[in-house]
Amino acid sequence: xxxxxxxxxxxxxxSLALNLPGPAALQRCADLGAVCSKLEPLAAPGQRSSDPxxxxxxxxxxxxxxxIRILQxxxxxxxxxxxxxxxxxxTDVLLTSFRKSAMLKLGVDWNTLHARHPQxxxxxxxxxxxxxxxxxHDLTYQAQNDLVNGLHMPPxxxxxxxxxxxxxxxxxxxxxxxxxxxxxxxxxxxxxxxVSFLAIPRTRYAMLGADxxxxxxxxxxxxxxxxxxxxxxxxxxxVFYQRLCQLIGGLDASDxxxxxxxxxxxxxxxxxxxxTRAELGELARQHDLPLExxxx
Numbered sequence: 001x002x003x004x005x006x007x008x009x010x011x012x013x014x015s016l017a018l019n020l021p022g023p024a025a026l027q028r029c030a031d032l033g034a035v036c037s038k039l040e041p042l043a044a045p046g047q048r049s050s051d052p053x054x055x056x057x058x059x060x061x062x063x064x065x066x067x068i069r070i071l072q073x074x075x076x077x078x079x080x081x082x083x084x085x086x087x088x089x090x091t092d093v094l095l096t097s098f099r100k101s102a103m104l105k106l107g108v109d110w111n112t113l114h115a116r117h118p119q120x121x122x123x124x125x126x127x128x129x130x131x132x133x134x135x136x137h138d139l140t141y142q143a144q145n146d147l148v149n150g151l152h153m154p155p156x157x158x159x160x161x162x163x164x165x166x167x168x169x170x171x172x173x174x175x176x177x178x179x180x181x182x183x184x185x186x187x188x189x190x191x192x193x194x195v196s197f198l199a200i201p202r203t204r205y206a207m208l209g210a211d212x213x214x215x216x217x218x219x220x221x222x223x224x225x226x227x228x229x230x231x232x233x234x235x236x237x238x239v240f241y242q243r244l245c246q247l248i249g250g251l252d253a254s255d256x257x258x259x260x261x262x263x264x265x266x267x268x269x270x271x272x273x274x275x276t277r278a279e280l281g282e283l284a285r286q287h288d289l290p291l292e293x294x295x296x
Contacts, residue, residue: 006033011175014039014087016075016108017097018051020138020157021125021191023064024164026095029171030067037069037091039084075106084108088117092178093171097125100132110186121174121184125167129190141192145199159195166194219265220244224272226293231272231280234290243287244268 008029015026015038023038030036041050048054050072054061071087073080088094096108103109103124110122126132127141141159142148170187177185201207201214208215213236216222220235235241241259245251248271251258258264272280277293284291 007172008175009033010035011092011171012090013037013093013095013171014091015095017095017125019053019097020060020064020160021163021167022095022097023051023053023061023068024161025123025125025167025171026068027064027066028164028168032168032172034171036067037071037087038065039071039073039075039087042072042074075108081107085116088113088120091117091120092184093121093123093174095123095125095167095171099134100124100126114184114186118183119178121171121178121186123167123170123174123187123189125163125189125191127190128192129188130192132188132190136192138191138195141195144192145196146203147195147199158198159191162194162198163189163191166197213260218259219261219268220259222265223294224269225296226272226280227274227276229277229296230294231277232292232294233268233272236290240288240290243289247271247283247287 009032011029011034013026013029013034013036015022015036017023017026017038018040026036026038043050049061049070051061053064071083073083075081075084094108094113096103098106098108100109104112107113108122110124113120113122127136128134128144138157138159139148139154142154147154147158166189170189173187174185177183196203206212211217214221218236220233220241222233224231224233233244235244238253242253245253245258248267251264251267275283280291280293283289
């Protein structure tokens with residue numbers, strides 16, 4: 001991101017959102033120029049923060065709270081509510097990650113907020129927009145979208161991070177709305193819906209099955225073993241696999257069916273198996289090949 005690209009410059013954001021999606025979205029907004037504060041529940045004696053994120057990823061908490069003004073209050077008390085509304089009176093966008101029933105209890109639902117702070121926009125992050133009171137976390141939202149394979153855990157927190165991106169997008173939308181209409185607006189983000197968007201190539205377009213080009217059928221788009229590790233090869237377009245065929249030798253890249261034949265994959269695999277990661281990295285630089293080497 002270019003340092004001069006700050007579309008949220010001067011926009012004041014207050015977050016009540018704990019765990020990963022809210023802080024990740026807030027930090028992205030700060031990177032875009034927003035003045036960001038976070039109001040956390042009161043921490044227990046001897047603890048720095050009540051956000052569970054600090055316990056399960058101290059480094060993540062540190063990274064995502066750089067430059068963020070941190071406040072603490074008990075929103076179930078009159079004192080906490082007074083502090084909240086004092087902050088909201090000078091806030092442009094409120095970011096939450098409560099279930100809908102909890103928002104009603106705390107008085108941070110849209111109808112209550114809009115009546116008291118018409119200039120304020122609300123970006124509400126829920127687990128699932130179809131049921132905003134549903135219990136869940138990243139793992140269950142990935143499972144809802146067919147991204148959990150067998151008994152294996154997902155490689156990363158796709159729902160949380162895609163939700164953070166959509167929440168940032170929602171903040172930008174709120175600012176455009178107020179610019180045009182002069183008042184705040186409501187935007188709702190569902191983590192299940194966010195990860196559903198990431199899953200579209202798999203679930204809607206069937207692009208990643210074993211019998212599809214991107215699922216391994218195209219032998220130029222596969223993961224292979226090399227001499228001291230693995231190779232993620234992405235020679236999908238003709239310009240790339242033609243260069244690969246020239247390097248290997250003995251392959252007719254003008255043959256339209258060449259890269260869909262198992263025997264071609266065997267030849268490519270044998271060639272890669274004889275090369276080290278360093279050799280392949282240098283070949284990729286010299287010949288503009290889309291590949292990335294990995295440890296074994």
